[in-house]
Amino acid sequence: xxxxxxxxxxxxxxxxxxxxxxxxxxxxxxxxxxxxxxxxxxxxxxxxxxxxxxxxxxxxxxxxxxxxxxxxxxxxxxxxxxxxxxxxxxxxxxxxxxxxxxxxxxxxxxxxxxxxxxxxxxxxxxxxxxxxxxxxxxxxxxxxxxxxxxxxxxxxxxxxxxxxxxxxxxxxxxxxxxxxxxxxxxxxxxxxxxxxxxxxxxxxxxxxxxxxxxxxxxxxxxxxxxxxxxxxxxxxxxxxxxxxxxxxxxxxxxxxxxxxxxxxxxxxxxxxxxxxxxxxxxxxxxxxxxxxxxxxxxxxxxxxxxxxxxxxxxxxxxxxxxxxxxxxxxxxxxxxxxxxxxxxxxxxxxxxxxxxxxxxxxxxxxxxxxxxxxxxxxxxxxxxxxxxxxxxxxxxxxxxxxxxxxxxxxxxxxxxxxxxxxxxxxxxxxxxxxxxxxxxxxxxxxxxxxxxxxxxxxxxxxxxxxxxxxxxxxxxxxxxxxxxxxxxxxxxxxxxxxxxxxxxxxxxxxxxxxxxxxxxxxxxx
Numbered sequence: 001x002x003x004x005x006x007x008x009x010x011x012x013x014x015x016x017x018x019x020x021x022x023x024x025x026x027x028x029x030x031x032x033x034x035x036x037x038x039x040x041x042x043x044x045x046x047x048x049x050x051x052x053x054x055x056x057x058x059x060x061x062x063x064x065x066x067x068x069x070x071x072x073x074x075x076x077x078x079x080x081x082x083x084x085x086x087x088x089x090x091x092x093x094x095x096x097x098x099x100x101x102x103x104x105x106x107x108x109x110x111x112x113x114x115x116x117x118x119x120x121x122x123x124x125x126x127x128x129x130x131x132x133x134x135x136x137x138x139x140x141x142x143x144x145x146x147x148x149x150x151x152x153x154x155x156x157x158x159x160x161x162x163x164x165x166x167x168x169x170x171x172x173x174x175x176x177x178x179x180x181x182x183x184x185x186x187x188x189x190x191x192x193x194x195x196x197x198x199x200x201x202x203x204x205x206x207x208x209x210x211x212x213x214x215x216x217x218x219x220x221x222x223x224x225x226x227x228x229x230x231x232x233x234x235x236x237x238x239x240x241x242x243x244x245x246x247x248x249x250x251x252x253x254x255x256x257x258x259x260x261x262x263x264x265x266x267x268x269x270x271x272x273x274x275x276x277x278x279x280x281x282x283x284x285x286x287x288x289x290x291x292x293x294x295x296x297x298x299x300x301x302x303x304x305x306x307x308x309x310x311x312x313x314x315x316x317x318x319x320x321x322x323x324x325x326x327x328x329x330x331x332x333x334x335x336x337x338x339x340x341x342x343x344x345x346x347x348x349x350x351x352x353x354x355x356x357x358x359x360x361x362x363x364x365x366x367x368x369x370x371x372x373x374x375x376x377x378x379x380x381x382x383x384x385x386x387x388x389x390x391x392x393x394x395x396x397x398x399x400x401x402x403x404x405x406x407x408x409x410x411x412x413x414x415x416x417x418x419x420x421x422x423x424x425x426x427x428x429x430x431x432x433x434x435x436x437x438x439x440x441x442x443x444x445x446x447x448x449x450x451x452x453x454x455x456x457x458x459x460x461x462x463x464x465x466x467x468x469x470x471x472x473x474x475x476x477x478x479x480x481x482x483x484x485x486x487x488x489x490x491x492x493x494x495x496x497x498x499x500x501x502x503x504x505x506x507x508x509x510x511x512x513x514x515x516x517x518x519x520x521x522x523x524x525x
Contacts, residue, residue, distance in 0.1 A: 031128050034119035035135050041115040042139040045108055048115035061111060085415040094158040101151035108147075109140040153394055160398045167410030169274030171296040176413050181465065182208045184409075185284060185298040188306070188374070189260070200260045200283060201360075202303070202374055205291060207465050213420045216464050216517050217378075218291060219371050219432040222257035225450040227286045234269040235282065243286070259283045274298070274408060292458035297409045303360065305404015307352030312396030315351050316380050318358055320344065326363040327354075339363055368434040375430050382428065429517030431464050433457060464517045 033051075041048030046062030049055075076084075087093040116136050124132065167173070176182060188202025203220040226242025229235035235243075243262075245254045252258065263270040263282030270278035271285050280300065288295045310316055320343050328340035343354055350358060359374045409417075431437070437447040439456055447453075 029119065029121040031121060031124060031132060034116055034121070035132065037119045038112055038116040038136060038139060041112050042142060045111045048111075048119070052115070052119055054118070085418050088157075089161065089411060089414045089418065091158045091161050091411070094154045094161070098151045098154040098158070101147045101154065105144045105147035105151075108143045112136060112139050112143065156395055156398050160402060161411050161414075163402050164405060164407065165409050165411045165414060167412075168408055170298075170408045170410065171294075173410050173412040176296055176410075177416060179296070180210055182210060182296050182413075182417075183293045184208070185287060185295045187260075187280070187283065187298065187300045188303050189300065199257045201257050202301075202371075203256065203283070203287065204375070205287065205293060205295065207293065207461075208417070208420065209465075210416065210420065214427050214429065217375060217428060217430045218461060218464075219375060219430060219434075220256060220287065220290075221367055221371060221432075221434050221449050222255060223252075223367060223449055224256040224433070224452055225254070226452065227256050227259060228290055228454055229286050230289045233271070233285065235285070238269060256286075259286055290452075290454050290457060291461050293461060297407065297413075299405065299407045299409070302404040303356060305400060306359075307356040308400035308404060309352070309397060310350075310355045311352035312393050312400045313381070313385050314393060315349055316355050316377070317347060317384060318350050318355065318377075318380055319347050320358065322346075325358060325361050327357040327361060328363070336363075368432065368436060371432055371434065375432075379428055429464075431460060431517050433460075467517065 037048035037051045039048075040051055044062060045065045046058045046060070049058030049061060052058075113136060116132065120132055170176070171179070171182075184206045186202070186204045186206055187200050189200050199222070201222045203222070205218045205220075206215055207218065208215045226244050228242050229239065243254050243256075243259060245251050248254075253262075260279035260283045263279035264277075267278035270282040273281060274284060275281055275298070280298065284295055284298060322345055324345045325343040326339035327343060328337070343350070343358060348354075355377060359377050360370065361373075362370055433447055433452070434449060435446045437460070438445055439447040439453060441453050441456055442448050447456075
């Protein structure tokens with residue numbers, strides 16, 4: 001009996017030794033193998049367990065990881081773009097994404113640490129222990145960094161949506177989503193420590209075709225006089241002939257850019273909506289009436305804050321033009337002084353302060369040239385700043401935007417607007433109501449900003465937004481009269497409603513066709 005037992009024990013020991021020598025048992029633990037298995041778990045959770053012959057646990061962890069990966073890839077490939085945008089612009093979904101990133105990071109790091117604990121030798125020198133712990137920490141950081149960035153990005157986006165896009169006072173969400181066209185009032189204010197009161201020196205209406213993405217910017221000069229208000233409104237009763245002071249006909253306090261300040265000074269004359277700001281409400285009312293457009297929403301930007309947004313995006317490359325551009329040179333009171341500095345001519349990389357100076361410089365140029373530069377800045381941002389730039393600098397952009405932008409755009413409308421901006425078909429066109437706009441009803445044939453023909457303004461707006469899409473490019477060698485500005489007819493409507501068609505002369509084609517929207521990209525280039 002004892003001999004048999006001894007034989008059995010000896011045989012078992014011999015068998016285990018043989019399995020170790022033949023490699024059929026678990027491999028001998030070394031620091032190198034432990035780190036290799038840990039690195040494998042960093043690349044694919046569970047693979048390190050499989051290397052350690054822990055098939056059940058490894059297969060379970062790796063299977064969950066692969067299923068999650070396949071699900072995310074399938075979702076990205078099959079989901080509609082609008083559905084993805086809607087989810088990425090939902091505060092509830094963003095909260096789930098942020099929490100999910102944190103949970104995944106913690107679980108993944110736990111797998112990495114557990115793999116190392118299972119694989120490391122029981123006895124290691126102090127130096128080897130330090131090396132092993134250091135490598136594990138680095139591998140955990142490799143996993144935690146991108147997931148932590150994703151969680152932080154989602155949380156920042158959620159905070160931005162909650163603080164900025166609160167909605168209220170604009171077009172109802174269901175109506176806005178179904179509308180073929182959205183009209184957004186864009187206002188740039190000049191509030192600052194060197195200025196008394198607030199003036200809205202930048203006023204544009206972006207009319208967006210929600211089917212084609214074609215967007216027309218209607219630019220309103222700050223010096224438009226005799227601004228009108230809807231019949232029966234308190235302002236119309238006070239100013240039946242338009243916003244004007246007969247006792248001081250040259251006063252700048254009664255131009256369009258002073259409407260905002262007037263509403264703040266006399267809030268009882270301003271409408272109660274769409275915001276809690278009577279100045280903005282009064283400007284909203286007169287712009288809507290003058291252009292004959294229902295304004296759905298507004299976006300107000302503090303121009304000083306605009307510089308911070310440009311800095312957060314990494315600056316802009318701008319074609320300053322053939323001449324250097326003076327910065328400063330005119331005080332808030334209108335006194336001419338020496339410029340603070342000059343922006344060199346040609347293509348320049350501008351920071352936020354310089355880009356703002358490019359948009360606002362009046363020395364040596366008029367308001368209408370400045371308006372053109374402001375519209376071009378929008379074009380430069382669209383051309384140069386990709387979603388990757390936004391993501392890379394999102395924290396700075398979000399902070400600058402929160403501090404300098406106000407809007408009543410609701411969160412639910414954002415996916416539609418973002419989808420239009422990112423579908424590759426977005427085109428910006430521009431109409432500016434300045435003396436470069438031909439007006440056949442004026443003696444000199446030019447639009448009069450001091451005494452505007454408001455009926456003509458409404459006609460131009462309707463003609464612009466109802467203009468058919470541009471024809472496809474003509475075949476090689478075939479002329480395309482519609483695309484030739486020297487032969488294309490310009491149709492305008494007179495006060496009486498009749499139409500007149502004139503053929504533009506080659507030498508004046510640029511100005512004679514200005515009653516139709518002009519491509520912003522072409523004009524800025």
